[in-house]
Amino acid sequence: MDQLRHRENRLLSTLSRETLALLEPELKETSAMQGAVFLEPGDSIDRVYFPQSGMISLLIVSREGDTVEVSTVGREGALGLHRGLGGRRSFTRATVQIPGRFSTIAAHAFERISLNSASLRDMITLYTEMLLEEALQLAACNAIHDASSRLCRWLLQCADHINSPQLPLTQEFLAQMLGVRRTTVTLLAQELQKRGAVKYSRGKMTILNRKMLEDDACECYEVMQRQRLAFNPGVNW
Numbered sequence: 001m002d003q004l005r006h007r008e009n010r011l012l013s014t015l016s017r018e019t020l021a022l023l024e025p026e027l028k029e030t031s032a033m034q035g036a037v038f039l040e041p042g043d044s045i046d047r048v049y050f051p052q053s054g055m056i057s058l059l060i061v062s063r064e065g066d067t068v069e070v071s072t073v074g075r076e077g078a079l080g081l082h083r084g085l086g087g088r089r090s091f092t093r094a095t096v097q098i099p100g101r102f103s104t105i106a107a108h109a110f111e112r113i114s115l116n117s118a119s120l121r122d123m124i125t126l127y128t129e130m131l132l133e134e135a136l137q138l139a140a141c142n143a144i145h146d147a148s149s150r151l152c153r154w155l156l157q158c159a160d161h162i163n164s165p166q167l168p169l170t171q172e173f174l175a176q177m178l179g180v181r182r183t184t185v186t187l188l189a190q191e192l193q194k195r196g197a198v199k200y201s202r203g204k205m206t207i208l209n210r211k212m213l214e215d216d217a218c219e220c221y222e223v224m225q226r227q228r229l230a231f232n233p234g235v236n237w
Contacts, residue, residue, distance in 0.1 A: 008052040009103055010076045011127065019117050026109040032096045034168065038079060039090040048110045049079040054100015055161040057177060058092040058135075067093065068142060068179040070135045074161025076228065082128045083107045084114035085121065097173060098162055133227050137220050145218040147180050151188050152217035154178065155198070155207060157224070165207035 012020060029052075032038075038049060041061060049056070056073040070092060073079050079094050084107075114120045141150060154177060158167050171189065175182040189205070192198045197212040198205055207213060214221070 008075060008101075009050040009078070011078050011081075011123065012050055012103065014123070016119065019120055022113050022117065023105065023110075026105045026113070027103045028105070029101060030104055031099070031101050033099045034096055034170075034173070036096040036099075037093060038096070039092070039094040041090060041093060043090045045080040045083040045088045045090055046107045048081055048083055048105050048107060049073075050103040050105075051075045051077070051079075051161075052101040052103060053162060054096060054102070055098040055158060056094050057097040058094055059176075061093050066179075067176050069177040070138055071131055072097070072157060072161060075163070076161065077127060077131070080107065081124050084110045084124045086111065097177070098158065098168055100162070130227055134224055137223055137227075141218060141220040142179060145220065147178055147184055148188050148191075149216060149218035150178055150220075151185070151192075152197075152213045153221040155205065156210070156213050156217055156221050159207055159210070165210070167205045167207070168203060169205050170203050 012023070015023070027050075032054070038047075038056065039045065051074055053075060056079050057069050058071040058073065058079075059067040060070050061067050073094075080088070080090070082088055114124060141153070145153075151174070154174075155167065158169070159165055171182050171185045174185045174189075178185065189198070189200045192213075193200050195212065197209045197216075198207055200206075
């Protein structure tokens with residue numbers, strides 16, 4: 001795969017030609033379907049994933065098996081990036097929410113390269129801090145905001161991650177991400193469709209009126225957009 005393909009991931013696209021040239025021989029391409037699990041809580045991180053398309057959800061899993069989403073990773077970021085600073089374990093379940101293509105690199109190779117690249121280590125630190133800020137914001141969002149505004153926020157985030165208004169999402173997955181019952185998601189999706197904000201068919205949600213979703217979304221969407229712009233103002237998030 002050439003460098004242009006890897007640069008479909010926005011993190012990789014910010015790297016200098018010299019740094020990307022160090023990574024490129026080690027980067028491989030893989031694809032994953034919806035529901036694929038890359039990591040479970042406690043797993044040793046042995047690969048780093050840079051989405052070119054699609055989206056990964058990071059989930060906290062309760063003892064009873066319930067899940068709630070605490071962060072998302074699309075083509076603007078990477079899964080397991082902090083592994084470049086040394087051995088790390090996963091705190092969450094990382095599951096593919098939207099299928100797509102991923103550039104992936106063995107963790108030991110990524111660590112070796114990052115140890116010799118100050119710019120790559122800086123990127124790892126800044127991106128990890130941004131993910132922490134996002135996780136804290138989502139923790140507050142899940143505790144404070146109603147399911148309707150959180151659904152609008154989540155749909156906007158998904159569209160941003162994959163740069164498309166067409167979202168291959170089932171109601172079951174939506175319910176898991178939002179921590180609500182599937183019947184609740186059904187009612188909320190029906191209301192958004194009735195108002196003309198989205199079109200929903202089995203396993204697929206299409207955003208028809210983004211402005212309406214932005215108006216109905218909780219403040220967390222705007223907050224997290226500002227955080228990402230602060231992380232890298234030169235990238236169109």
